[in-house]
Amino acid sequence: MQELSLVSMVSIHRIKLGYVNSFLIKENNNCILVDTGMPKSHKKIVHFLQKNSIQPENIKLIIITHAHIDHIGSVKEIKEITGAKVLMHKIEAELVEKGDTPEAVLTNKLLKKIFSSTKREIAPFSVDIKVSDEFSLKEYGFDAKIIHTLGHTDGSISLIFKQKHAFVGDIVMKFPLLSGRSYFPIVANKKEKIYESWKKLIDEGVKWLYPSHGKIFPIRLLEKEMEKKKIVVKDFRD
Ligand SMILES: [Zn+2]
Ligand SMILES: [Zn+2]
Known part of the structure; x- marks a missing residue:
């Protein structure tokens, strides 16, 4: 008897929304959208879907x-258009609600002198997960999981897709003018946790990082940076 093998078709798209990225992961006919850009970005996202013949649902x-x-600027509109469930870390879900x-x-230090730290008020929205x-995202049909990668904010998370691709938000950033070759974020509420989160991603066996600002790059560049700076992350797990 011949066995049927289901080959899954995966594609990952970067949707550029000004200076921030949103990502669409498509596996067969199921999609995940990572982040939604600034307010009013939903039009660009819908345009992207139309151009790529992807149904919002x-x-x-x-x-x-x-x-x-x-990152959350257009959640409300995208949720209405797609009917998708919104997933966030509970610390930040409680804030946005x-x-x-x-x-x-x-x-x-230079930026600190120019700008005061910012906090924005938004129209509240509800978070489903x-x-x-x-x-694990298995019950939603994806070979993917979420891990907690704090440092940039307390409720920062990363999505690891098929153990290889990590969508990491702002836990890494590259602004050559301000930080040279470093990927250390220029915004971080717990600086000391950034390298722990990098180590977590490295230990997961991730190969590619998909940051919210800038281009996709291999994780070995983070390993190199930690080696160069002689950063040793002690056992941070409980
Ligand atoms: Zn951020
Ligand atoms: Zn950002």
Whole structure:
């Protein structure tokens, strides 16, 4: 008897929304959208879907890496258009449900002198799936999981897809003018946790990082940076 093998077709798309990225992961006919850009970005996202012949209802999950305004700006509209479930870390889900967002704490001394830390008020929205630490997306039909990668904000999460691709929000950033070759974020409320989160991603066996600002790059660049700076992350697990 011949065995039927189902080959799954996966494609990953970067949707550029000004200076921030949103990502669409498509596996057969099911999609995940990672982040939604600034307010009013939904039009660009819908345009992207139309151009790629993707039905809005094929988006099953909207995963929000963290609740800064450039990531949650269009959640409400995209949720209405797609009917997808919104997933966030529970710390930040509790904030947005009250119309609040986490503070953006600058790590760069020069920027600190120019800008005060910002906190934005938003129109509240409800979050369907609130995660704390590791969370599998198997029941939603994806070989993927969420891990908690704090440091940029307390409720920052990363989506690891097929153990290889990690959508990491702002836990890494590359602004050559301000931080040279470093991937250390220029905004971080817990600086000391950033390298722990990088180590977590490395230990997961991730190969490719999909940051919210800038281009996709291999994780070995983070390993190199930690080696160069002689960063040793002690056992941070409980
Ligand atoms: Zn951010
Ligand atoms: Zn951002």
